[in-house]
Amino acid sequence: FFVKNKIKLWSKKILTRKKGLIMSYQVIARRYRPKTFDEVVGQEHVTKTLRNAIEANRIHHAYLLAGPxxxxxxTVARILARAFNCEKGPTINPCGECVQCKEISSGASMDVQEIDGASNTGVDDVREIRDRxxxxxxxxxxKLYIIDEVHMLSTAAFNALLKILEEPPAHVIFMFATTEPHKIPITILSRCQRYDFRRIPVPKIEESLKSIADIEGINIDKESLSLISHEAQGSLRDAQxxxxxxxxxxxxxxxLKNIESMLGFLDRKLIFDLLKDVLNKNVSLALKKLNSVFEIGVDLTRFATEFLGFLRNIMVIKKCGFEASLIDLPKExxxxxxxxxxxxSYEELQxxxxIWYLNVDSVARTSFPKMFLEVTLIKIMSVEPVKPIADIIMELERLSGNACLLDTKNNKEERTVENKQNIIKKDADISKPVEQGDVDELWKGFLKWLGQSSPQLASIFGHGTLINLSNDVVQYSMENPFYAEMLQEEDRKTQxxxxxxxxxKKDMMLDVSGINKTVKNIEAAKVEHSGNHEKIEAQVIDTVSKQKKKKDLTKEALESDIVREAANIFEAKVHDVRTDFEEK
Structure with missing residues (x-):
């Protein structure tokens, strides 16, 4: 009696467990797993190729399915297994009714083995596969072997697998799935047909979730579907x-509010208002809003990532406008x-x-995330308006051209230059004899005008001195022979x-000499030591002597074998030669 009752009790428990197993809940991701190529979402480039291969009976012995x-x-590997082994196959539309299709779907087929590469990494595991x-x-x-996360296999295991991939039996097909194909040896990759799976677009995920919700009788609005689809980041399984x-x-x-609460999301309006305060440089309001975020209990790492997304979106809108393919946001x-x-400006946003991007990862690691984000907010609000680089370069060129032209002795001189320019605009005849002071002012006017139209030429003229300006000839002396040669170049002289x-307003001639500072020194000596003729003469002789000496030494240096060899080695040119007395 005891034994009979015990057997009945065991039978009852087994039936209860079996009944419970049959009635247990199956998650959406498993219940709505695609069973045909038509049901696969967002991988048309893969399914089309595989269909064509099956129809043409071009079945490969090894497939590599790579992607996030x-x-x-x-799923595609299982569909392929059914397509290859269906009693009506090989076919692109497995029936799902035959014994083979049912066994493969339930995971009970002896000829289709799914192996986890992460837990079967050793060479012995692969040898067992090779022997079977x-x-x-x-x-x-x-006979199909589906190896998931194949990149986790050891080097020895890959070497053991290589032999059977080189000369596979006609009845064996390998299917490798991986999220990191770059970790697989090239010798394995070269023996597989590779199919790269893409992240599924948000609209297609929304469409799939909507159809599932309709079948399940769930009321869900578009905003909720959009939020779930974005959070899944291209993974349909995560979305399900x-x-x-x-x-x-x-x-x-x-x-929507329930999903935001469930996922710990922050109200997007609050992030938008915070961004508005940041762009308005309102530090006080921005820090108060950050404090509100902290008090709500939102994960600050998630908040930092969300705010980075807002900065990215506003940058794209600033540069490209509202482009639906680039900005997946509600229209409002x-x-x-x-x-x-x-x-x-775009440069400020950049x-x-x-700054924010460099600090996002640190939020999760710091012991004081709130203070860290406060300081980061202050940093980005301290960004000053920035000029585009092209404008800065143009400004620098203009300034460099004008630096040697501007004479700021007094306002009277500035007014004189303006008056002379007005005279020139009225087509004044400069061929008439003019006083030296008027010539100097006229030449300054030309250099100032040249600095605006051609800063580079004005900069070159800044290294010399006007000797004479009469009739149609401009006589000019350069401080350095190098600049004299530059002005003598045909293209530059023409310009x-x-x-x-x-x-x-007339054709002019330019006479350039590299006599350095002779004339300049004479004129300066005349002004400074008027009446002292002997001293002036001594200074002039000394100046000419030094310049002659430098000219001779420069020629000697340029003809030196050592200098030539050094210039050869460094692929350089001699721009200037300095003498001892110049250094002193």
Missing amino acids: RGIGKT AKYLPASSRY SLLDQAIAFSGKNVE EAESLADLSQKV QMFH VLKQMKAFF
């Missing part, structure tokens, strides 16, 4: 798991960001993004004469 998690790699692969399938057309979680959290009516939010982007003609 949750986008259908293992020699035998014919038990009841199917092909989030939908499952949202249904468990909200019941039959899934609302995109328009608000477009209005906000008018407050700052600096803000760079100078063209500029002179435009300014003086």
Whole structure:
């Protein structure tokens, strides 16, 4: 009696467990797993190629399915297994009714083995596969080995696998799935047909989730579907798991606020208002809003990432406008960001993004994330308006050209230059005899005008002195022979004469000499020591003597074998030669 009752009790427990197993809940990701190529979402480039290969009976012995998690790699491998072994196959549309299809779907087929590469990494595991692969399938057309996360295999395991991939039996097909194909040896890659799976676009994820919700009888709005799809980051399996979680959290009516609460999301309006305060450089309000975020209990790492996304979106809108393929946002939010982007330049936004980006990862590691973010907010609000680099370069060129032209002795001289320019504009005849002072002012006017039209030429003229300006001839002396040679170059000289003609309203001639500072020193000596003729003469003789000495030494240096060899070695040119007395 005891034994009979015990047997009955065991039988009852087994039936209860079995009944419970049959009635247990199956998650959405498993229940709605694609069973045909038509049901695969977002991988048309893969399914089309595989279909054509099956129809043409071009079945390869090894397939590598690569891509991020949750986008259908293992699912496609199982569909391929059914397509190859279906009793009506090989076919692109496995029936799902025959014994082979049912066994493969339930994971009970002896000829289709799924192996986890992460937990079977050793060479012994691969040798066992290699030994079993020699035998014919038990009841199917092909014997298939699906190895997930194949990149986790050891080097020895890959070497053991290589032999069978080189000369595979006709009845064996390998399918490798991986998220990191770059870790697989090239010898393995070269023996596989590789299919790269892409992240699934948000609209397609939304469409798939909507159809699942309709079948399940779940009421969910478009905003909630959009939030779940964005959070999944291209993974349909992650999106289905989030939908499952949202249904468990909200019941039959899934609302946006419930999903935000479930995921610990921050109200996007609060982030937008914070961004507005940041761009307005309102430090006090920005820090108060950050404090509100902290008090709500939002994960600050998630907040930092969300804020980075806002900075990215406003940068793209500023540069490209509202482009749906680049900015996946509600129309109202995109328009608000477009209005906000008018407050700052693109260069400022670029600096803000760079500063925030460099600090996002540190939020999770620091012991004081709130203080860290406060300081980072102050940093990005301290960014000053920046001029574009092209404008800065143009400004520098203008300043460098004008630096040697501007004479700021007094306002009277400035007014004189302006008056002389007005005279020139009225086509004054400069061929008439003019006083030396008038010539100097006239030449300053030309140099100032040249600095605006051609800063480079004006800069060269800044290294010399006007000797004489009479009739149609400009006599000019350079402080350095190098600059004299530059003005004598044909192209540059043509350009100078063209500029002179435009300014003086007539054809001019330019006589350039490299006599250094002789004339300049004579004139200076005359002004400073008027009446002291002997001293002036001594200074002139000394100046000419030094210049002659330097000229001779320069010629000697340029003809020196050592100098030539040094210039050869360093691929350089001699720009200047300095004498001892100059150094002193």
